[in-house]
Amino acid sequence: MVVVSAPPLLTQRNVLSAVAGVCLFFLFLYHMTSSPTQRGPVRTYDGGVDIVRRKSPPTKQELGRAAWMLMHSIAGNFDDEPTVERRDAAQSFVRGLLELFPCSVCSDDFKERILTKYPIDVSSRRAFSLWTCKVHNEVNGKLNKPLVPCEHFDRFYLGIGEH
Numbered sequence: 001m002v003v004v005s006a007p008p009l010l011t012q013r014n015v016l017s018a019v020a021g022v023c024l025f026f027l028f029l030y031h032m033t034s035s036p037t038q039r040g041p042v043r044t045y046d047g048g049v050d051i052v053r054r055k056s057p058p059t060k061q062e063l064g065r066a067a068w069m070l071m072h073s074i075a076g077n078f079d080d081e082p083t084v085e086r087r088d089a090a091q092s093f094v095r096g097l098l099e100l101f102p103c104s105v106c107s108d109d110f111k112e113r114i115l116t117k118y119p120i121d122v123s124s125r126r127a128f129s130l131w132t133c134k135v136h137n138e139v140n141g142k143l144n145k146p147l148v149p150c151e152h153f154d155r156f157y158l159g160i161g162e163h
């Protein structure tokens with residue numbers, strides 16, 4: 001009579017498989033319960049940061065980048081010979097942005113120090129563009145970031161780019 005013994009339950013292979021299974025389970029659990037912010041930025045379809053799906057407010061850096069982009073783009077597309085109304089609108093835009101910018105350390109220093117050194121100049125597209133470049137450089141200098149050469153700058157933000 002041939003006796004076939006059952007394979008032992010606790011082989012090295014079985015133990016390793018069980019440990020791997022438990023690890024995978026906890027990895028899955030971590031992925032499902034951690035917030036998207038902990039897992040890194042959630043991207044919009046074209047590569048921007050999706051604030052709503054990320055469920056956390058914009059950072060000072062994100063706000064800053066967006067505000068600079070808007071300010072440079074508005075200045076870069078301003079009129080060569082603006083009317084009084086257009087100049088007023090540009091002045092109000094800059095003042096309003098600084099008044100309402102939700103980073104008080106940013107706007108307080110800007111209004112007290114930078115605007116005194118560089119009063120807003122909206123006399124033409126070139127003047128407004130150079131002004132935004134110079135004041136941005138002031139903030140770059142404060143944050144030890146590289147400066148942009150403003151004299152070659154005033155056409156970077158002209159028009160709306162396509163990807």
Ligand SMILES: Cc1cc2nc3c(=O)[nH]c(=O)nc-3n(C[C@H](O)[C@H](O)[C@H](O)COP(=O)(O)OP(=O)(O)OC[C@H]3O[C@@H](n4cnc5c(N)ncnc54)[C@H](O)[C@@H]3O)c2cc1C
Pocket residue numbers: 060061062063064065066067068069072105106107109110132133134135136137139140143145147148153
């Ligand atoms: C009015 C204002 C005041 C701020 N003050 C502070 C502050 O006090 N403390 C703080 O921590 N943050 C401040 N910020 C935010 C800060 O300036 C940056 O926006 C943020 O740190 C993100 O920096 P970034 O390196 O991504 O590039 P950003 O400085 O946001 O610049 C965005 C892009 O603009 C281009 N750029 C850079 N310099 C120039 C220039 N001179 N002219 C034209 N284009 C340029 C570059 O391609 C750059 O990638 C302020 C922002 C604003 C709008």
